[in-house]
Amino acid sequence: MRRPDPVPCASCAQGEWDMCRNGQYTERGIKAIDGYASERYRIEPRYAVVVDRELGERGVLLEPASVVAKAWDQIERIGARTSWKPRSVLVTGAGPIGLLAALLGVERGLEVRVLDRVTEGPKPGLVRDLGATYHASSVQEAGAGVDVVIECTGVGKLIHDAMQIVAPVGIVCLAGVSSGGRTLPVDVQGLNREMVLENTVVFGTVNANRRHYQAAAASLARADPRWLARLITRRVPLDRWAEALVRQPTDVKPIVTFA
Known part of the structure; x- marks a missing residue:
């Protein structure tokens, strides 16, 4: 998870490090400070999150689960603006983030639909x-x-397309990061009219703070361990770590092992 900026901004001062407003946050292996991958390391207690011992290797799913725990938290906060009781959710993309978003949707008792382009492999x-x-x-x-x-x-x-098909008073959460470089002709005025008249909300989310990690840990602990284990589709030894970055047709989540 991110570390608060040294100023700190109003968000970081309240423990909302994922919402840093001045961009001076740091994050191991992501921004400004080195990552770590060691069997023995020190970490400040405020950044440590307890994971159910029974999860074992499946504990590596905590970080992606924290991202969608935050997404659902924000969706529910936005939905509280009115007497909104969602019944269905569409998740686009069946990678680890998408599948874990679907898991949290099922845990909420919703009708969950997942869209991906593959028809073979483990995802369906x-x-x-x-x-x-x-x-x-x-x-x-x-x-x-x-x-x-x-x-x-x-x-x-x-x-x-997601902005156009969501129901009135619906919510579209953008959790994927676009690569950029491509343009798309869009009728902005028509889209604006539709969203305004139907009270649609579109928002973006990234990263997570401590409470989202804790919520994610609780969700993983409730989930079927056999299902979670199937998300880990490849194990690559440390001395061949680069292989984990080469996408394979049957991949969901490859991991690097240190044994």
């Missing part, structure tokens, strides 16, 4: 065994009229 089965429905079609076919969209791909076309 993982979604089905979660109790959700898997789609390899389009946003329009998979998600028309859903109350919530959690967009985990960063693909411009999917983002645009």
Whole structure:
């Protein structure tokens, strides 16, 4: 998780390090300070989060789970603006973030739909065994009229379509980071009219703070351990770490092992 900036800004001063407003936060292996990958290291207690011992190796899912725990927290806070009781959610992208977003949706008792482009490999089965429905079609076919969209791909076309298919008073959460460099013709005025008249909210989210890590740890502890284990699709030894960065057709989450 991020470390607060030295000023600190108003958000960091309240422990909301993920919402840093002046950009002076630091984060191991991400921004300004080195990462670590050691069996023995020291960490300040304020940044340590207890993980259920029974999770074992599955504890590596805590960080991506914290991202979607924050996403759901923000969705529910925004939804509290009115007497809003969502029934359905579309998750675009069935990578680790998307599948964990779907898990938290199922834990909330929602009808969960997951959209991805692959038709083979572990993803369709993982979604089905979660109790959700898997789609390899389009946003329009998979998600028309859903109350919530959690967009985990960063693909411009999917983002645009998600804004158009969400139900009135719906919420679109952007959790994927776009690579940039591509343009998409969009009727901004038409989209604006539709969103204003239907009270739609679109927001972006990244990272998480301590309470989201704790919520994620609780969600993982409740989940079926066999299902969680299936998210880890490859184990790469440390001396071949670069192989973990080369995407394979059956990948969900490769991990680097230190044994």
